[in-house]
Amino acid sequence: MHDMTFKALVVHEAGEGRFRRVVEQRRVSDLPGGDVLVRVHYSSLNYKDALSASGNRGVTRKYPHTPGIDAAGEVVSAPGGGPEAGTKVLVCGYDLGMNTAGGFGQYIRVPATWVVECPVDLSLLDAMRIGTAGFTAAQCVAALQEAGSRQDNGPVLVTGATGGVGSIAVILLARRGFKVTAVTGKETAHAFLRELGATDILTREQATAGGNRMLLRERWEGVVDTVGGDTLATAIKSTRYGGTVTCCGNAASGDLPLSVYPFILRGVRLIGIDSAQCSRARREEIWNRLSGAWRIDNLADISTVIPLAELDGYIERMLQGTIRGRVVVDMQEGE
Numbered sequence: 001m002h003d004m005t006f007k008a009l010v011v012h013e014a015g016e017g018r019f020r021r022v023v024e025q026r027r028v029s030d031l032p033g034g035d036v037l038v039r040v041h042y043s044s045l046n047y048k049d050a051l052s053a054s055g056n057r058g059v060t061r062k063y064p065h066t067p068g069i070d071a072a073g074e075v076v077s078a079p080g081g082g083p084e085a086g087t088k089v090l091v092c093g094y095d096l097g098m099n100t101a102g103g104f105g106q107y108i109r110v111p112a113t114w115v116v117e118c119p120v121d122l123s124l125l126d127a128m129r130i131g132t133a134g135f136t137a138a139q140c141v142a143a144l145q146e147a148g149s150r151q152d153n154g155p156v157l158v159t160g161a162t163g164g165v166g167s168i169a170v171i172l173l174a175r176r177g178f179k180v181t182a183v184t185g186k187e188t189a190h191a192f193l194r195e196l197g198a199t200d201i202l203t204r205e206q207a208t209a210g211g212n213r214m215l216l217r218e219r220w221e222g223v224v225d226t227v228g229g230d231t232l233a234t235a236i237k238s239t240r241y242g243g244t245v246t247c248c249g250n251a252a253s254g255d256l257p258l259s260v261y262p263f264i265l266r267g268v269r270l271i272g273i274d275s276a277q278c279s280r281a282r283r284e285e286i287w288n289r290l291s292g293a294w295r296i297d298n299l300a301d302i303s304t305v306i307p308l309a310e311l312d313g314y315i316e317r318m319l320q321g322t323i324r325g326r327v328v329v330d331m332q333e334g335e
Ligand SMILES: NC(=O)c1ccc[n+]([C@@H]2O[C@H](COP(=O)([O-])OP(=O)(O)OC[C@H]3O[C@@H](n4cnc5c(N)ncnc54)[C@H](OP(=O)(O)O)[C@@H]3O)[C@@H](O)[C@H]2O)c1
Pocket: 045, 046, 047, 048, 132, 133, 136, 159, 160, 161, 162, 163, 164, 165, 166, 183, 184, 185, 186, 204, 226, 227, 231, 247, 248, 249, 250, 251, 252, 273, 274, 275, 276, 318, 320, 321, 322, 323, 325
């Protein structure tokens, strides 16, 4: 078992700041130490993976490296404690795929504290159709509701709406009875967003209009922002009195050009959302919600399932911002 080989996407430094990605054979004995060995059935592509796979040192310090912040599979062995062999588990976030070999390999070995049992009502495939992106969307929606956002107070703005986090946020909000305004740069995706439940659509230009003013007309009861920068700043300036903004991403920028006025004159609340280190209790609560009351019945419509051999091209597309919905990697295809 220890020297068994398996396939993994490995990112290598190719000199002069370039990186190359190759599907290679690895050995289980190459994996880092850890309590639980998991055979990965499915992984999924998240924005952070695209950064790791293209040499972003803020995400991954050392190469060669196997990215993949999400993994769904079954426990092979857990000599150091953890769920018994055969248990269906999810490993999402923590250091997986950052500086620990991740879910784009057919096996991972991780600390027992990173392992969450997959809810019985959720298949491993659907869990990865949701993945960290969908989990993060659910955390944003939960945070808005916990902060008191109400359906009858006005629309919720979702930015980067055709992306993984954005598309699932649109679905979850619409199903909870919120009116959703979606921001997208994809002219061809308006019908897709309306099918998910968006009632209004803004272009990226419209979503940053009036950006040099300190406050703008009050519009949003809540915001799910995945892109940062001017878009987030404009959204905060347009949030109504007492409204709540959740900030989870930086697909456009890590900057936030803003004054204090939305906070001190309108009582706007800005809530940061993190899925990598969030507590185990919160993780279980959100996954249980996603397999129960917040179950999404059309996950297949917003996701594409690909073999490991096609992942390289999808990473490139994610960096260009042209992917729609979620990408799941079938790690056992052809086995
Ligand atoms: N805090 C956390 O724990 C956490 C967890 C998951 C993800 N994230 C972050 O959330 C963000 C979205 O992740 P994802 O997996 O949903 O990525 P994704 O699938 O690539 O979606 C990002 C979307 O943002 C929009 N976008 C891309 N470049 C843009 C630009 N320059 N200006 C404006 N909009 C742009 C695009 O949507 P449109 O074409 O529709 O505009 C794109 O589809 C990323 O920054 C990611 O790192 C954070």
